[in-house]
Amino acid sequence: MPVHIVVGGFFGDEGKGRIAAYLALSRRPWGSARTGATNAGHTVVHRGRVWKLRASPSSFLNPETRLYIARGALVDLEVFLSEVEALGLRGRIWLDYKTGIITSEHVTRERSDQHLMKRIGSTGTGVGTAMVDRVLRRLRLARDYPELEDLVTDTQLEMLEALDQGELLLVEASQGYWLSLYHGTYPYVTSRDTTAAAALSELGLGPRSVERITVVFKAYVTRVGAGPLPGELPHEKAVELGWAEYGTVTGRPRRVAPFNLELAERAIRANTATDMALTKIDRVFPEARCRRSWEELPREARVWIEEVEDKLGIPVTLIGTGEDVECTIDLSREKGME
Ligand code: IMP
């Protein structure tokens, strides 16, 4: 039952992309599937190169891993095709024939919706309007586009068959628990559920196929768009702490708050997470920068991580100490997760 899900525990932008990319290189999965839509952006940095992805799984970094887009996902046609060409993914990436397609008309309609753009702070990428069309059963799917012919397959069947053979499938969920349409800070949420269970549903796989659920938290909390953010810091304070960030998709400054145990705890329980990844530890403990073993971490960082682990009750298996995928401490084996 070797499905390994990587899921976000805050408001998105926890660093799921870099964690998934690391796991693709270290666990060498047979395949990797991305759920969600092209409102989400994942940044991957490897050996000095930077990729900003909106459709493809971050696991593209491992050339041996097959790449899939979930059938319950939604992709912007132009964004997807330009990413496939830019990354040279033709022949190793597939949309499901039932994946929903976002067109420029959806983007235009969303951007003219003042409720979404002004009140909610939507990314304006047409995801919500395409989702509406899907619910109304008039959205066109990948199978309806001749230009996608070579890029479409029955991803569910391929994954089911591979799982029967005992292959490892890495699942990259998008956004974070608190942006879930059902469980998040409604109405300040995205247009889908963002849990591990929802990722499985989008893929058409069952809960019993899962062996590991890694929830990703950043060492501090960020949020783009409107809605509650407990402990929010003024922008100048975020700059001073080195926690200022800007959105991958929209370029908007992200709102910032310190790490939040209550938010993390609920995300862990709702996702039945087996373990967690903590990213950007170097932004809180600068001496941790690009350390690659537990022993090399400064003492304060180790104390903080052990405290988080203690309070949240699941092991910290992966620690991000810099943007580069290689700046990762992997404790999976030691903590009995592999
Ligand atoms: P929408 O899903 O684009 O309509 O955006 C709704 C809310 O979710 C806004 O607050 C967005 O900033 C937020 N959001 C959507 N996708 C992401 C993401 O990938 N990362 C962070 N926030 C997101």
Ligand code: MG
């Ligand atoms: Mg992001």
